[in-house]
Amino acid sequence: MKVILLCDVKGQGKKDQIVNVSDGYARNFLFPQKKAVPADAKSTSELKSKEESRMFREEEEKKAARALAERVKDTVVTIRIGHGADGRLYGSVTGKDIAEGLAAALGTEIDKRKIVVKENIRAYGNYAAELKILGDITAPFVVSVKE
Template identity: 40%
Template sequence: MKVILLQDVKGQGKRGQVKEVSEGYAQNFLIPRGLARLATDGNMKTLDQQNKAEDKRKAQEKADAEALAAKLNETTVVLKAKAGEGGRLFGAITSKQIAEALQQQMKLKIDKRKIELQDSIRSLGFTNVSIKLHPEVKATTKVQVTEE
């Protein structure tokens, strides 16, 4: 019996896949629990439309991320911090502070976990910071740390 999986089923497959399973397994377990539905022509067309809508949504998300990346690549974020001799900072600039500065200066809401800093910024000057906007799109913005 062919069924369309509505959710991931361990040992069977992922959501949206069409699988051939035994009739008893489908009738007694998958369908009553809402894990699958019969693979009729109507249900197959609905699945196809859902897949097309999902692909379109993902393409739109990627396009939006690329537009934001182009904007961020041209941006310089300016942060002020107290510094001592030789341009060393008292403390450090973290990804949280960079996210807050982006929020204030550009009105962009970017999650601090998407900002990829290998180590906190501990000196004055310019630093290139990578921001992961989408699994396939990264932006690089400059962070300028100046003395207060």
Template identity: 40%
Template sequence: MQVVLFEDVKALGKKGDVVKVNDGYARNFIFPKKLGVEATPQNLAKLKQQKAYEAKVAAEQLAAAKDLANVIAAKTVTLKVKVGEGGRLFGAISSKEIAQAAKEQCDLELDKKKIVLPEPIKTLGTHEVPVKLHKDVTAALKVVVAEA
């Protein structure tokens, strides 16, 4: 029996796959748990339509992320902090502070989880901070750390 999967099924297939399974397995496991339906022409047409819609939405999200990346690349965020001897900061600058400063200075709504800092910023100067907007799009935000 051919079955269209609604969810990922371990050792069988991923969501949207059309797989061949035994009749008993389909009737006793897949159908009762609503993991899939029989691959009739109507269900295959629905699957094709759903995949086309998902591809369209993914393309729109990618385009929006690229536009936002261009906006972010043109912006500069300035943070003023207290500095000790030798240009060392008191504390460090985290992604939360960068997101807050971007919102205040540039009206950019950035999620602190999307700002990729391998380690907090601890020195004065200009830093390029990567912002992961989409799985394929990463923008570079310029962060200037200055003495208060």
């Protein structure tokens, strides 16, 4: 019997796959536990439309991520911070500080965990940073630390 899995089933397949299982396994285990539905014309057409909408949504997310990457690219985020008598910074510049500066520059919310700086920022100057937006889509930008 062909069924569409509604969740991952160990030894059978992953969610939204059409698999061939024995009639007893389908009737006595998969259907009562709501882990599968019969693969008739209606449910397969629903599966196809669900897959198409998922693909469309992923494409829209990628377009938005690319647009954000273009806006972030070559942006200079200026962070002003105080220093001690010897010219060293009080503490260091964190991802939260950079995210706030980038959000102010772009006018959009930025998650601090998506910002990658290759070195700790503990002195004045310019530093290369990168924003990981979605999967393999990244955008380089510059962090400028000033008095």
